[in-house]
Amino acid sequence: MTEVATFATSDQLLVIIDPVARRxxxxxxxxxxxxxxxGAASTKVCLPEDPEEFARALARRGSRRPVVIGDDRALTRAVALLHRQRALAECVLSVVPVGGSLAVAHALGVPxxxxAAARAVLDGAERRLDLLVDDSDGVVLGMLRIPAPPAGGGVPSADPAGRPWLQSLVRTLVPVRPSRLSRPVAAPLPPGPARLRVEVDGTTLVDLDQPVEAVSVTPGASGSAEVVVRPSSVGAEAAPLQAYGRTVTVSGADFRYxxxxxxxxxxxxRTWTVREGALGLMLPVR
Known part of the structure; x- marks a missing residue:
């Protein structure tokens, strides 16, 4: 990992440049x-070559404010690392979106x-955003979809406040550009109805006797998640089921998400729980 220190006029930053963004x-x-x-009084630039060096750079940030230059995977990696270090409450993260898949960062309100994104790092304001955290310590910033759509499946869009929300269960995702640093992922299960039990705050929204085409879970802005289930239908299209809650549990046959x-x-x-205001992100002043 290469580290370069430079000096300027306000604040102290640790700038971590993801290798995928550099390429x-x-x-x-x-x-x-x-x-x-x-624009910063002190800027330390780190050029990690792999996820392990990325993690070490973030862990050694000291009092510096971390800035990630990278795509959605780099942003999510940084949030997950800070969550596992139990450091999200005390750390304000910034991101400059560069790379192949940037939909999540942009949906969160990053320019x-x-x-424009770098100016938001320097002149913006901290905004606390809700996260979904699962029972394996994974995090979701934007949208969770079950079953996982095929490669190139859907992305969240943003509302005027900068939070992602569900506009359509069948919106097409911007294709994710693969990278050699990404973990290998098994191919999605064949498309088609799945038999899943979806519980929201302990209440069953749909059970195993009702096949479903898709489930989406999106963190909201007030400590609750929006859950939308699209039942499988024969003939007339079945109306989506919608609920809001702090805890969402999905179970049934093997599924990917x-x-x-x-x-x-x-x-x-798998169970996901909303962590209200868990992520502090630097965004433009409204």
Whole structure:
């Protein structure tokens, strides 16, 4: 891992540049680094070569404010690491989206373009956002989908407040650009109805006797998650089922799920809990 220190005029930053971003768009990385270096009192730039070096750089941040230059996978990796270190409450994270898949960062309210995103790091304000945390310590920033859609399946969009919300259970995702640093993921299960039990705050929304086409879970803005189940139908289309709650449990036959930019599973049971205001993210001042 290469580390470079530079000095400028306000604040102390630890800038972690993901290797995927360096390969995908070196010019945007350079622009973002120049803007950050010109606006911060002290900027330490880290160039990790793999996820392990990425984790070590973040763990050794000290009093510096971490800034990730990278795609949705890099952002989610940083949030997950801080969560496992139990450091989210005391840490304010910033991100400059660069790379292949940027839908989650943009849906959270991070500006497009390296200059605007870097200026938000320097001049923005901390905003506390809800997260979904599962019983294996995984995190979801934007949207959870079950079963996992095929490669190129759906992404969340953003409402005026910058939080993702469900507009359609069949919206097409921006394809995720693969990287050699990404963990290998098994191919999604064949598409088709699944038999799942979905419980929201202990109340069954749909049971195993009702096949479902899709389930989506989206963290809201007030400590609850929006859960939408699209039942499988024959003939007339079945109306989606909707509920709100703090805890969502899905169980049944083996299923995979897409959490932000990553696919996980198969599992037979998983519980997600809303952590209200768990993530502090620097965003433009409204």
């Amino acid at each position: 995908a768009d070196g010019e945007s990385v350079r622009i973002a680094k120049d803007v950050l270096s010109a 497009t373009g390296p200059v 897409r959490a932000d930019a990553a696919v996980a599973g198969p599992v037979r049971r």
